[in-house]
Amino acid sequence: MTTESRPGLRERKKQRTRDAISDAAIALFVERGFNEVSVARIAEAAEVSKRTLFAYFPTKEDLVVHRMADHETESARVVRARPAHTAPLDALRDHFLDGLRRRDPITGLNDMPQIRELTQLIFRTPALIDRMQRFRAGGERALTEALCDTTDAPELIARMASVQIIAVQWALSMENFERLISGETADARYPDAARSAEQAFALLANGLATVG
Template sequence: MTTENQPGLRERKKQRTREAISDAAIALFIERGFHEVSVAQIAEAAEVSKRTLFAYFPTKEDLVVHRMADHETESARVVRARPARTTPLTALRDHFLDGLRRRDPITGLNDTPEIRELTQLIFRTPALIDRMQRFKAGGERALTEALRDTADAPDLIARMASVQVIAVQWALSMENFERLASGETADVRYPDAVRDAEAAFALLANGLATVS
């Protein structure tokens, strides 16, 4: 084996360990409840030491919310990568609609049992709700920077725009999640989810012309 390949193998092993720990934790949380499961029990189920567990996940909350970590700055990345002559809001709307088509869990429109159980776990656990609020705030900060850097938006406008955009995205996702939790399927909900998203982004467009 060459040294060139070793870093890749190490990273893949670390990723497998990380996933195994998180999978074990989430399975226990869903079965018993977030606060009823100790770190020691998670480590035992994942067949790692507590020290190893904390090396990957500094807090219990991290064991769950890391599944959404890539989404925290997603809106900012969409704005930065948008095609020329495409407004930030158009890029964000199109990306959200594409997420609905793909049944991306972050849109709330995914009714696979595993995703539904994980979402229910988050929204019935105050500690995880609090962590998601910090996640949301991080998304607002990242989007503010992206709007300021790529749309020449003044600081205040960029900040106000990002707060509104992220709030609308979360509201749309929560509406979809609640509809699915009440018994609708993702396929049945999809047309209304698209209409809701288009209406919400149209409302934003009327108030965010300064970042067009």
Template sequence: MTTPDKPGLRERKKQRTRTAISDAAIDLFLDRGFAHVSVAEIAHAAEVSKRTLFAYFPTKEDLVVHRMADHEQEAARVVRARPAHTTPLTALRDYFLDGLRRRDPITGLNDHPAVRSLTELIYGTPALIDRMQRFKAGGERALAEALCDTTEASDLTARLAAVQIIGVQWALSADNFQRLVQGETADGRYEGAVRDAEHAFDLLANGLAALT
């Protein structure tokens, strides 16, 4: 009698399939451009059916954006997990600075060739830029909810704060990436990236000082 797969094994198999599909798609996108690759070609390269592909990735854009899916609600998680007596803005500032130290790709400060190529693909593809805007909006909603749940801020204050904070983080990331495109290295850009981040969060603090 065959023993059923354990839940953990099934999940690992699903994750391997998901990764294989995404890897095949991104290789094709980088080689030929996002708009010039069909879903059928991706499915063929990944050795799965189109039906299986869509079960893992509902849209073509998701094949790329899923690589950053964990970051969508990252700011909200940081706020909810912050130490007692630490303001949301301080926690988010410290986390962003730590991301710069770790060369987290989401900060724009990572010049690994594979990371840079993927970022260039996103910034150079209108459909992916649009999808990233929806990703950004999801992060704003999640952060606003976290601020409402963990501070005394009103719904309006939380929404406005979330838009400003997420907007600043994205602007810093875009600036860092553009510096790398212009020829700077991640290590060479690091000190300037830290100064810019500290300046940006100081500006936020001046307007969000009441958010405790």
């Protein structure tokens, strides 16, 4: 084994441990409820010590919400990476529509059982709802910074735009999730989901036309 390969092996081993802990935790939470499962029980199921568990996940809520961590600053990344002469709102609309086509879980349009169970777990658990609100606020801050950095919008305008954009994205995602929970399939829901997204972003454009 070369010296250069060891860091990669260590990282893969750490990722496998992280995944095993999270998988064990979510399976227990879905089966028994978030508040009914202790950290000690999760560590036992994952075959790690409590110390190891907390090294990977500082709080119990992190065992769940880390699955969505990459999405917190996703809108900001889309704005920063958008093609030249593309308005931020257009880039975000196209990205959301692409997420619907790909059945990205963050759009609410994914009916895989494990995704549905995870989402239901989050929205029936007050502690996890609170974490998701902080997640949403972090997304608003990151998008505000991206708009300030890549457009001539003043900070106040960028902040108000970010609040509206993130709120619309969440509302669209929740509508899709609730429709799937009520019995619709993702494929059946898709045409209406895409149409709703187009309409929602068009409404935003009426008030945010000057951004960018």
